[in-house]
Amino acid sequence: MVEEIIGRSQTAEHIRAFILKAAALDYSVLLCGETGAGKEIVAQNIHALSRRKNRPFVPVNCAGIPPYLAESELFGHRRGSFTDAKEEKVGLIEVAQGGTVFLDEIAELTLDLQAKLLRVIEHKEMRRVGDTQLRKVDVRFIFATNRELEKEIKRGKFRQDFFFRVNVLELEIPPLRERKEDIPLFVESFIEKMGRELGKTKEVSSAAIEKLKEYSFPGNIRELENILTRAFVFNETGQIKPEDIIYACEEEEEEEEEEARIYREMVYKENSFWEVVHEPFLRRDLNRRQVKAVLGRGLKETNGCYKKLLPLFHIGETEKDYKKFMRILDLHRLR
Numbered sequence: 347m348v349e350e351i352i353g354r355s356q357t358a359e360h361i362r363a364f365i366l367k368a369a370a371l372d373y374s375v376l377l378c379g380e381t382g383a384g385k386e387i388v389a390q391n392i393h394a395l396s397r398r399k400n401r402p403f404v405p406v407n408c409a410g411i412p413p414y415l416a417e418s419e420l421f422g423h424r425r426g427s428f429t430d431a432k433e434e435k436v437g438l439i440e441v442a443q444g445g446t447v448f449l450d451e452i453a454e455l456t457l458d459l460q461a462k463l464l465r466v467i468e469h470k471e472m473r474r475v476g477d478t479q480l481r482k483v484d485v486r487f488i489f490a491t492n493r494e495l496e497k498e499i500k501r502g503k504f505r506q507d508f509f510f511r512v513n514v515l516e517l518e519i520p521p522l523r524e525r526k527e528d529i530p531l532f533v534e535s536f537i538e539k540m541g542r543e544l545g546k547t548k549e550v551s552s553a554a555i556e557k558l559k560e561y562s563f564p565g566n567i568r569e570l571e572n573i574l575t576r577a578f579v580f581n582e583t584g585q586i587k588p589e590d591i592i593y594a595c596e597e598e599e600e601e602e603e604e605e606a607r608i609y610r611e612m613v614y615k616e617n618s619f620w621e622v623v624h625e626p627f628l629r630r631d632l633n634r635r636q637v638k639a640v641l642g643r644g645l646k647e648t649n650g651c652y653k654k655l656l657p658l659f660h661i662g663e664t665e666k667d668y669k670k671f672m673r674i675l676d677l678h679r680l681r
Contacts, residue, residue: 348394349387352535353528357520361388364517369395374467376512377490379519382568385490386448388519393446398486401445404438409451409634413677416459418475427476439472439483446486452512453493453504454679460508463487467511487512503679522563522570529558529570536571537586540578548578550586557588605639608632612659613644619659624674637680652681 351362368375369392377385386405393403411419418428422437439447449455455463466472467487471480489512498504522529533550541547554577563569577590611617623640626632641655648654652675653668655661661671675681 348390351384351387351391352531353525354531355525355527357525358528361517361519364388364515365391365395368392368515368517371515372397372486373514374486374512375488375514376516377488377519378516379490379492380521380566381492382566383519383521384567385519386450388517389446389448389488389490392488393448393486396446396486398445402442403446403448404442405448405450406438407450408454413456413459416455417462420459421462421472421474423475424477427474431476435474437472437474439466439485440481442485444484446488448488448490450490451492452489453491453495453498457503457505460505464505464508464511522566526559530555532567532570533558533574536574537578540575544578546578548581548584548586550574550577551588554586554588554591557591561593602639605636605643608636608640609643616660619655619661619671623659627678634678634680637678641675641680 351358351365365388375389375392377388379385389405390403393399406420408416418431418435418437420437420439422435422440423431425431425434449463462472466483466485470484471482473480495504495509495513499506499509522532533555537548537550558570558573565572573591573593574586576592577586581587581590608622611622612619623632623637627634627637644655644658645652647658652672656663656668656671661667
C-alpha cells in the first residue's frame, strides 16, 4: 500500500498536483530535495497513478551499491563475464520491465554508468555485462538526488547530456522545516500507524507538538517519524509530552567527538590515514559523512590542498602514495 502525501500546506498541494501531472505522462522525473524529505514516497505515488501501476516499482539506492557492482546490479550479467559471475543474473532494470525504476542518489553513479543509462533512456535497449545481445526494455525512470546536479556537472562528476535526459519533469521537495504547518498532520499519521502496529492508543499533547515545531529537523520527515517512534515506545502513559520528545543532537555530538578523535589519532598520534580511516570505512565502521568531515578538518589546515594532507595524515611521501590517496577519494566519492 502506497503512503499518501500528508499535509494541507501549499507545498503539499503543489506536490500532489505534480504527482497527478507526472503520472499521466511517461517522461523521466527528477525529484530533488534533502535526505528524508519524502522523495521515494512521491515516486511511489507517481507510479501508483500511472499506466504502469500493475507492473513492478523497483527502488534502487545508488549510494548503497559499490561502484564496481553497480553495472551488474542494474543491467545484469552473463555467466562467466567476470570472476564472481557464476551464473546468469537479471538486472534490476529488466526486473522492472513494464514498470518503474526509481534511482535514488543518482549523483553517486559513475560517469561510465551514466552514459550507459543514457542509452537505455534514449533507445529503450540495454546489454548485460559480458553479453553481445541488445535487449529491449520498457521502463519509466524516476530519479532523485540530494545534490545540486548543476554544480556536479561543473565539477566534472555528472554528465551534462545525462542531466538533460534526467531532468524532464522536475520537482523540488522542500525540507520539513519549511512546511512546519504540516507537522501536526504528520504526527497524527505516524501515531495512528504505530498504534496499529503495537496495539496501543496514545495521543500527543499540544505542548509536545509545539516543541516539534521549534525544531529544524535536519533529517526531515524520516527524522520526525524516528523521534515519534522513540517517544511512543518509551512513554509509559497514554500521552506523549514535551519531555518524551528527544532529538538526535546527542548522537550528532557523539559523531563529532568521534571525528575529532580520528583527526587526533592521525595528526597528533601519527597513526596513518589507511589504518585509522580507510580500513574502518571499508568495514563500514565509519560512514561517508564522517570521512568527509575528517578530510574537511585537514583541508582547513592545508588551505584546501590535498597533497599537503599526505604528511598531515601520515599517508606517505611519494607521488605514488598521493595518486593512490586521490584514487581512493574518487572511487568512494569522498571529495
